[in-house]
Amino acid sequence: MKIFKITLAILLISIRLSAQVQTNHYQYNIDLLNIKHDQVSVSFTPPKNKVKTGTFVMPKLVPGYYDAMNFGQYVSDLKAFDKNGKAINVTKVDTNTWKVSDLEHAVKISYQVADGWEHILQNTGGAKSPASMFRKDSVAIINYNSLSGYFKELTNAGFKVTVKKNAKFYASSALKYQVINDTTDVVSASDYRHLVDAPVLYCAPDTTWLKVGNTRVLISFYSAEHQNHSKILAEKLKSILENQMAYLGGKLPVKEYAFLIYHESIPKNGLLGDGLEHSHSTVCLYGSKTLDRLPKALMGVASHEFFHILTPLNIHSEQIQNFDFLNPKLSRHLWLYEGMTEYATIHMPVKQHMISLDEFVKTINDKIKGMAGFDNNLSMTEMSTQAIQRQDQYMNFYQKGALVGLCLDIRLRELSNGKSGTQELMQALMKKYGPEKPFKDEELFDVISTLSFPHIRQFFQDYVENGHPLPLGAYLQKVGISYDEKTGTVGIMSSASPGQLSLRKAWIGI
Ligand SMILES: [Zn+2]
Incomplete structure (x- = not known):
């Protein structure tokens, strides 16, 4: 009887290994x-479905990065199979999409992915924070938008x-990685957006x-x-x-957060960097000759990226909640x-008495100078909806966008x-919305006016x-600057x- 049980167990395991069955979720293997x-070889079993022909999608863009990266370009040799191992017809439609016939009976879809990662020194087409990279023996950065996709249906x-993965690799991520054995980890996410929102550094x-x-x-x-x-780095960040x-206000709206920092030595002086915020983590990529300037650079990036836990994480529109990766x-609200x-990033140090009024004034000066290189007669809401096409103006959200915040605050x-x-306004918005409740793009200014003052509607319009x-x-004069x-x-x-001094005191505490 015992022998029979063991044999049956082995039989069941071998069936499972040969043909993963459809369940209610995507089961990926990397x-x-x-x-x-x-x-790298990737395969997956699609969720249970009744779809005749499915459209498999790799992202064109990811949230927070306004450069079309077309992750489908790194995918090759995409094949689909039924439970008997028989090939199912697959047609490539364009760079980022494939048609899979008889999706209902597809139990395995497999493909190869190139990492699309070049040396960090190559500024264009080089290492970018939404890309993945894998080196079997030393390191892997996985952004799931480049290794996995989903069916439109x-x-x-x-x-x-x-x-x-390599037995010595440890998974650092905002998601919990369950260790199955030395070389196998398993991770789950509630949907594609949440999976992409949590990269991992191995x-x-x-x-x-x-x-x-x-x-x-x-x-x-x-x-x-x-x-x-x-x-x-942790000591500096603390x-x-x-x-x-x-x-x-003394409380952070997240329970856990991860800084995933990758550094590459480059022969030339200076520091190259790229970073991308996520709800509970940030990927920071750096290239420099030595590590001397890394803590300072990291603090700048960390400060900005960490403030993203307010927005877009807790305050965002439907376009972000239901992000269409293709x-x-x-949204019109990149401001x-x-x-x-960025305004919170420059306002916080003076409000928290980390820097002097003189230093803060210098920061305002830098932002004004930074803004001068852009077309400041453009509507920020329009520029926001056209951020992909208007890459030439995009960086102004960090200059003029921050100064809009400054004027709004005053x-x-x-x-x-x-x-x-603005500190109280952001808290009020966070309370009203939160991570799973988006606002309607066209209603935000009215909502802010209701939450604060009817007069503020005119500010946004102008x-x-x-x-x-x-x-x-005129606004700086109100606070004695x-x-x-x-x-x-x-x-x-x-x-x-x-009067000016008392308004300044309320604004920046000095
Ligand atoms: Zn940002």
Whole structure:
């Protein structure tokens, strides 16, 4: 009897191995152990379905990165099979889509993926934060948008991914990786968007955990030349994260967060970098000769990226909630996602007494100078919906976008007699919406006006929807800061009135 049981068990296991059956989710297999010609083997079983011909999609774009990357270009040799191992007809439609006949009976779809990762030194077409890279013996960065796709007809299914990997690799990610054995991990996500939202850094562990309030923060570092460096970076990050928490009212809206930092040594001086924010993690890529400038650069990037836990994570439109990876419709509110995030990044250090008023004035000056290189008569809402086409103007969301935040903050403080500004507004918006409740793109300005003051609607109409010049001089004057439009210089007024000083105090605490 015992022998019979064992035999049956072996039989069942072997059936399962040969033909994974359809369940209610996508079951992916990624094999990082068998990398050939810089390509990794991927296969999956689609979810249970009744679809005759399915359209398999690899993303054209990913949220937060406005450059069309066309991840389908790295996929080759896509094949589909039924449970008897018989090939099912597959037709390539264009760069990012394939038609799979008889999807209902497809139990295995397999393909090869090239990582599309070039040396970090190649600024164009080189290492980009939404791309993946895999080196069997040392490191892998997996952005699931480049290794996995989905069927257009089956977008609500969850994902279960089994990763075969080097025995010494540890998975650093915002998602929990279940260790099956030395060379096998399994991870699950509720849908494709959530899977793509959580990249993983696989390498020998160089990790440090921080506790910031009630939030656990992971700092994971990889560099071929430098080991045991995460602790040094974590020490530098701790104070900035604590100040960010205080700035956000003493509580962070996430339980866990991961900084995934990849460093590559390059022969020339200077520092190259790219980063992409996610809901609970950030991928930071750096190239430099030495690590000397890394902590400072990381603090700048970390500060901005970490503030994204407010927006878009907790405050975003339907276009982001239901992101279409193939033909995305862009939201008109990049002034919020990037502009307000960058404003919080420059406002926090002065509000938290980390820098002086002089230093803050210098930062405002830099933003004004930065803005000068762009067309400032454009509507920011229009520029936002055309961010892909208007790459030449995109970086202005970090310059003018931040200054929109600054003017909005001063105006709100003025209207509320100093009681509330953008910090309180963002908290109110976060409370109203949150990670799973998007706003309607066309309603946001009215909602903000209802939450704050009816007068603020005009501000958005003039300076965000229409391209009227920002009233920097008039607004800075309200807080005792002078702005000479001709020379473009900002300074502290020596003869500020008590009213100006009290509004400034409410605004920046000095
Ligand atoms: Zn950003």
